[in-house]
Amino acid sequence: MTQAELANLREMGDEDTLKGKYLIFTMDQELYGMEIRYITEIIGIQPITEVPEMPAYVKGVTNLRGKIIPVMDARLRFKKPEREYDDRTCIIVLDTNDISVGLIVDSVVEVLTIEEEDIAPPPEIRKGGHRYIKGIGKAGDTVKLLLDCAKLLTDDEVDALNDLP
Amino acid sequence: MDNGFSREPMLDIFIYETMQNIEQLEVSILAGEKANRLTPDTVNEVFRVMHTIKGSAAMMMCDNIASLAHSLEDLFAYIREEQLENMECGQLFDLVLKSADFIKLEMEKVKKGVELDGNPAGLIAGIRECLHTLKGEDTDTGALETGETPPAAQHYYLPAQKGGKNHDKKTYEAVIFFEDGCEMENIRAFVIIHRLKDITSDFRHIPADIVDDGESVDIIREQGFTIYLKTSKGHEELYDFFMGTAFVRDLTLREVPEDDLWGDSAEPADLTLEDSPLKIPSLADQSLGIPGQVDLGGFQQNIISVDVQKLDKMMDLMGELVIAEAMVTQNPEITALKLDSFEKAARQLKKITGEMQDTVMSIRMVPLSASFRKMYRLVRDVSKKQGKEVDLVLTGEGTEVDKNIIEHISDPLMHLVRNAVGHGIETPAQRLAAGKPRRGQVVLEAKGAGSDVLIVVRDDGRGLDKDAILQRAVQRGLLGKPAEEMTEEEIYNLIFLPGFSTNEEADEFSGRGVGLDVVTKNLDAIGGSVSVESTPGVGTTTILKIPLTLAIIDAMNIRVGTAKYTLPTTSIKETFQARAPDLIQDPQGEEMIMVRGEVYSVLRLHETFAVQSDYTNLTEGIMLMIEQDGKCRCLFADELLGQQQVVVKALPSYLKSINNVGGLAGCTLLGDGSISLILNVGGLLGM
Numbered sequence: 001m002t003q004a005e006l007a008n009l010r011e012m013g014d015e016d017t018l019k020g021k022y023l024i025f026t027m028d029q030e031l032y033g034m035e036i037r038y039i040t041e042i043i044g045i046q047p048i049t050e051v052p053e054m055p056a057y058v059k060g061v062t063n064l065r066g067k068i069i070p071v072m073d074a075r076l077r078f079k080k081p082e083r084e085y086d087d088r089t090c091i092i093v094l095d096t097n098d099i100s101v102g103l104i105v106d107s108v109v110e111v112l113t114i115e116e117e118d119i120a121p122p123p124e125i126r127k128g129g130h131r132y133i134k135g136i137g138k139a140g141d142t143v144k145l146l147l148d149c150a151k152l153l154t155d156d157e158v159d160a161l162n163d164l165p
Numbered sequence: 166m167d168n169g170f171s172r173e174p175m176l177d178i179f180i181y182e183t184m185q186n187i188e189q190l191e192v193s194i195l196a197g198e199k200a201n202r203l204t205p206d207t208v209n210e211v212f213r214v215m216h217t218i219k220g221s222a223a224m225m226m227c228d229n230i231a232s233l234a235h236s237l238e239d240l241f242a243y244i245r246e247e248q249l250e251n252m253e254c255g256q257l258f259d260l261v262l263k264s265a266d267f268i269k270l271e272m273e274k275v276k277k278g279v280e281l282d283g284n285p286a287g288l289i290a291g292i293r294e295c296l297h298t299l300k301g302e303d304t305d306t307g308a309l310e311t312g313e314t315p316p317a318a319q320h321y322y323l324p325a326q327k328g329g330k331n332h333d334k335k336t337y338e339a340v341i342f343f344e345d346g347c348e349m350e351n352i353r354a355f356v357i358i359h360r361l362k363d364i365t366s367d368f369r370h371i372p373a374d375i376v377d378d379g380e381s382v383d384i385i386r387e388q389g390f391t392i393y394l395k396t397s398k399g400h401e402e403l404y405d406f407f408m409g410t411a412f413v414r415d416l417t418l419r420e421v422p423e424d425d426l427w428g429d430s431a432e433p434a435d436l437t438l439e440d441s442p443l444k445i446p447s448l449a450d451q452s453l454g455i456p457g458q459v460d461l462g463g464f465q466q467n468i469i470s471v472d473v474q475k476l477d478k479m480m481d482l483m484g485e486l487v488i489a490e491a492m493v494t495q496n497p498e499i500t501a502l503k504l505d506s507f508e509k510a511a512r513q514l515k516k517i518t519g520e521m522q523d524t525v526m527s528i529r530m531v532p533l534s535a536s537f538r539k540m541y542r543l544v545r546d547v548s549k550k551q552g553k554e555v556d557l558v559l560t561g562e563g564t565e566v567d568k569n570i571i572e573h574i575s576d577p578l579m580h581l582v583r584n585a586v587g588h589g590i591e592t593p594a595q596r597l598a599a600g601k602p603r604r605g606q607v608v609l610e611a612k613g614a615g616s617d618v619l620i621v622v623r624d625d626g627r628g629l630d631k632d633a634i635l636q637r638a639v640q641r642g643l644l645g646k647p648a649e650e651m652t653e654e655e656i657y658n659l660i661f662l663p664g665f666s667t668n669e670e671a672d673e674f675s676g677r678g679v680g681l682d683v684v685t686k687n688l689d690a691i692g693g694s695v696s697v698e699s700t701p702g703v704g705t706t707t708i709l710k711i712p713l714t715l716a717i718i719d720a721m722n723i724r725v726g727t728a729k730y731t732l733p734t735t736s737i738k739e740t741f742q743a744r745a746p747d748l749i750q751d752p753q754g755e756e757m758i759m760v761r762g763e764v765y766s767v768l769r770l771h772e773t774f775a776v777q778s779d780y781t782n783l784t785e786g787i788m789l790m791i792e793q794d795g796k797c798r799c800l801f802a803d804e805l806l807g808q809q810q811v812v813v814k815a816l817p818s819y820l821k822s823i824n825n826v827g828g829l830a831g832c833t834l835l836g837d838g839s840i841s842l843i844l845n846v847g848g849l850l851g852m
Contacts, residue, residue, distance in 0.1 A: 049832070049840040050728060051816070052774035053824055061817060061832060061840050066485060068832055068840060070817045099819045153819065 020113050022137065024144055025092065025105040028080045032105075033114065033137055033144040038094050042108055045089040062102060064093065071102035077152070078132070096150050103152075112139050119146065176275070179225050181470055183272055186214045187265050188538065194261050195541050203244070203254045211261060212241040218268065224352050230271050233285035236292045237264055243296060260295060262542070264288055335396065335420055339407055340389040342415040351381045354390045357407070361394065364406065368394035393421070473568060476529055483525045484717060484812035488834050490518050491809065497837065522717060522810070530565035533611050533620070536575050537562040540582045540609060547586040554604040555590050557582075564611035566618050570711055573691045574620065577684040581622040581707050582607060584681070589626030589705050599702065601625065617735075620709040629699040631656050641665060657697045661685045684709075692830065694794055694847065710794070718813060720833070722806035722841060723789065725770045726778040729841040730802070731811055731833055736846040738790040738797065740805060743783050758788065758799055765790065768849060769801045773828060778803055793846045800849065809835070813843060 022033035023042075043064070048071050050060040057076035061068050071091060075082055088107040093100060114137040122133045134148040190211060197207040219234035237260075264285075271283050343353055354370070361368060371391040372381040396403065400418065407416050493499075494511040537559050548555040566574075590596075590605035597603055610621040631653065638644050638659045644651075659665060661681045688695050693711035719734040747759045748767075756767040767788070771778035780786035780803045789800045811833040830845035 047839055049842065050776075051820060051842065052776070052828070054820065055823065058820065058823065061820070063834055063838055063840050066488075066834065068814055068817060068834070070819045100817070101819055 020115060022112050022114050022144065022146065023092070024109040024112055025090070025107065026109060027074050027078075027106050028083075031109065031142055031144045032074075033112065033146045034092070034094075034149060035146075036111060038096050038149040040093045040095045040100070043091050043093065043102075044087070045085045045091060045104065059104065062091070064100075064102075067100070069093065069100045069102050071104060073104045075104075075106075077103075094149055094153070096153055099153055101153055112137075112144075114139050114144070114146075176225065177472075178470070179221050180272055180276055183218055183221065183230075183268065186217055187268055187272075188535070190214045191262065191265055191542055192538060194258055194265075195545060197254070198258045198545070201254070203257070205245070205248070208241055208245045212238060212245060215241065220355075225275075227271065227275065227281055229281055229283055229285050230268050233264055233267060233288055233292075236289045236296075237261065240292050240296045240299075243299060247299075257295060260288070260291055264292070337394055337396070337400070337403060338417075338419055338421045339392045339394070339403070340417040341392070341407060341413055342389045343385065344414040351385060354381075354385055357390070357392070360406075361392070364398060365394050365396040367396070368392055389415075389417075471528075476568070479525055480529065483522055486518055487522060487717065487810055487812060490514060491835070492838065495837070519810075526567070526717070527565075529568050531568050531571050532563050532565050533571070534559075534562040536571055536578060537609055537611070539575075540578065543579060543582055544586055544607060547583055548590070548605075551587065552592060553586065553590050554593050555586050556604055556606050558606060558608045559610075560608065561611040562609075564613060564618055566711065570691050570693075573687045574693075574709065574711060577687050577695075577709065578609075578620070578622070580681060580684055581709075582609065585622055585624040585626065585705065585707075589624035589628075591627050595627075599627075614710075617710050617712055620711065621706060622709075623704060623706045625704040628701040628703055628705055629657055629660070629697070630701070634659055637665060638662070654696070654698070657699055660697065661695060692847075696794065717810055719808065720811045720843070721789075721808050722835065723770075723787075723802040724804050724806050725774065725802050726776040728774065728776045729806065729835065729839065730770065730774075731841045731843045732789065732791065732800075733843075733846065734808060736791050736793055738792045740787055740789045742786075743788050743801075745784050748783055756783070758783075760790070760799075763797075765797055765799045767799045767801055771801075771803075773849075791846050791849065793850055796850045798850050800844075811835075811841070811843070 018035075018037040021036040023036050023039055024031055024033050026032070046062055048060040048062045051058065051070075054060070057072050059071045059073050059076075062071050073082070083106070085104070089104060090108045091102040091104055092108070093102050118138045119135040120138070121135055132148055132152050133145050135146045137144045137146050193207050193210045197203055215234045215238040219231050219238055222228075222230035222234060240257075240260075267283060267285055267288055271281050274281050274283070341354075341357065358368075358370065370393070371388075372384045398406075400420065404416065404418050407413060407418065494515065499507065540559075541557055544555055544557040547553075585607045586605075590607065591599065591601075593603045596605060606625050608621070608623040610619075610623065612619050612621075634656055635644075635648050635651075638656075639648065643659060643662050643665060661684060665681070684695055688709060688711065691711060693709060695707065695709050697705065697707045699705040720731045721734050721737055723730050723732065741760075743758055749757045749759060749764065751757065756769075757764050758767050759765075767783065769781075769783075770776070771781070778786075783801055786801055786803050787805055789802060789805075791798055791800055813831045814833060815831050816829060828845055828848045830843045830848070832840050832842050835841050
């Protein structure tokens with residue numbers, strides 16, 4: 001997945017063309033999907049400046065061509081074990097509600113179209129368990145956990161305070 | 166403004182000029198009020214301003230503003246004609262100021278692009294009444310009964326020597342058609358008439374009433390705008406004159422027998438005059454009589470008004486340039502090499518970018534005078550309402566600060582001045598009883614202090630009531646420590662806390678429930694601070710300390726472990742290496758250091774920011790003594806990296822929403838593209 005491809009996709013698209021398209025990335029064996037309209041670009045891992053007094057999942061800030069954006073580690077965000085970054089590690093730059101945030105994931109796989117009827121709501125296991133999962137998409141023989149981008153960035157005020165060192 | 170005008174340049178200019186005019190008007194009215202008389206200059210000024218506003222408002226289709234300006238113009242035209250100087254002017258001043266307020270309000274609506282729904286009818290009625298009263302008193306001239314103009318008004322378009330033959334002048338008839346779809350034909354015709362006054366005073370035109378008669382537009386569109394004029398100028402000159410007007414499509418210019426000029430009109434010109442005896446002649450005055458305007462024109466040629474957004478953009482680019490320059494000249498691949506000519510060129514580049522940056526910054530610098538002058542009005546209103554007598558003294562109003570900063574301090578200033586007059590200054594009776602001069606004084610002073618500007622609001626009123634403040638603070642639960650332990654200064658500064666207001670009843674001017682915490686809030690936003698000193702019975706002094714500029718600062722980069730931090734150079738008092746004998750530790754484990762007999766507390770940055778550092782022994786790293794508002798503290802860091810100009814960028818709002826870190830003021834890009842966090846000195850001192 002190069003940036004040019006992504007840009008192409010975005011250019012093609014008013015909302016309709018982008019609808020149903022998901023960027024698939026991996027994290028700790030699982031496949032996750034994220035709606036492509038939230039994504040501005042994908043970059044390789046780059047130097048990150050730590051910011052003190054932030055929850056652990058906020059790795060710090062990085063310089064995106066002169067623009068300073070915060071970066072969070074998706075693994076830590078979902079309370080999974082941390083892992084060394086390698087050359088497959090990517091930062092997905094999201095843009096929701098005019099907030100730009102980088103999301104560090106293990107690797108990016110592909111862009112898939114998942115039809116509405118192939119998306120199942122997350123099963124009710126326990127209260128609050130699926131806060132960031134919007135649905136489960138089926139494509140081919142695998143399932144993808146579809147993330148709710150907006151919630152990822154906003155629905156964490158309480159968490160953030162609890163996570164403070 | 167009902168037709169969806171976008172903010173085009175013309176509108177911007179209209180807003181800008183009108184606001185300027187109104188401000189100027191207020192200044193002269195207030196001056197007049199102080200002297201309690203109406204000087205011919207003031208009358209001329211009001212007249213001129215109202216005339217200009219009327220014209221431009223009509224052009225921009227702000228009808229309510231135009232009609233208000235029109236009626237005021239009538240009033241002052243009358244006053245000027247009759248030279249009424251020794252009259253009761255209090256009411257008049259009020260009328261003018263109220264009208265100015267109305268226009269300001271409407272201009273705000275214009276700015277926001279909403280419909281102008283203000284109705285000036287009440288004001289206009291007041292103005293009319295005033296005019297009637299004036300006219301009623303002034304029966305001597307008899308100007309009104311006859312509806313004719315006083316003899317003084319020679320510059321009528323129906324001249325006094327109407328019947329007199331003037332042989333070297335010829336009479337012309339000009340019929341002008343404007344371009345289709347140019348709109349506002351009547352205003353364009355008005356412009357021609359206005360210009361025509363420069364070359365002749367003998368003319369009339371059809372339709373006669375072009376400004377107020379809505380149908381005149383249609384007449385001009387269909388039949389053309391016909392002017393009869395008498396002038397000594399030649400045919401060609403006149404032709405050029407008319408064709409020089411914007412949007413003229415077609416012009417028929419012919420010489421006619423003299424009698425045609427006044428003779429064959431269906432509607433005698435006198436009739437028009439009777440309808441509005443004062444309107445059109447005033448125009449002639451305008452163009453002929455006021456030298457000030459000519460001067461102004463010459464003055465304005467040197468100034469252009471620029472969209473602030475462009476300046477912001479330029480500022481951003483300047484910031485990028487500073488970074489890019491550092492990236493090139495401090496590029497690690499180059500610094501290893503010894504390149505004489507490169508270094509020479511790099512120095513040159515640095516010098517030029519430096520100068521350019523200074524220039525860009527200076528473009529954004531605006532004198533405080535505009536914000537300061539607004540206070541005259543405020544002081545007047547508040548003191549009048551409360552029956553106090555207060556003089557406002559401005560000093561150093563020429564001091565310049567960044568445009569962004571001005572926006573942030575207008576409100577605080579207003580609050581402080583309002584408080585000084587409302588709460589500080591006593592009534593004349595109380596003042597006399599206290600052995601003070603009858604008139605109170607509020608001083609508004611601005612002065613530079615390093616990279617800061619101090620704005621001082623000082624009154625000679627009753628001073629702050631320490632006990633009342635304490636009592637109130639206790640009531641509201643605002644005290645952070647026992648009252649006995651608080652210094653006088655700390656007590657006074659309680660008034661800036663949110664939810665504090667010593668005035669029980671909120672009135673129109675002071676204590677609207679917002680209180681002085683607005684001051685602190687606004688100042689925090691721009692990295693400024695506020696402090697207050699007071700002596701009971703003598704007065705109160707409030708000092709606002711604001712930075713000159715926000716965007717680019719001189720800074721010192723320091724390293725702690727692998728992290729880099731940046732401190733504004735101005736807040737670093739000194740840097741030194743600690744010696745073991747100077748270090749002290751108190752029983753709670755608080756570390757302190759003795760420097761030249763003074764003890765300062767030590768803040769280990771690596772602990773504060775939880776950074777792994779090899780330097781944990783205080784004698785190994787470096788100490789930075791920081792200072793702000795008289796408070797000092799020593800910071801312990803690994804090493805100094807060097808000085809650099811940095812462009813301040815805000816921390817991403819996402820981070821702020823998670824946890825607003827008090828110790829950080831923002832971040833900046835270093836020459837190598839890495840990010841350094843800018844430390845907030847105020848925050849660190851409070852830790």
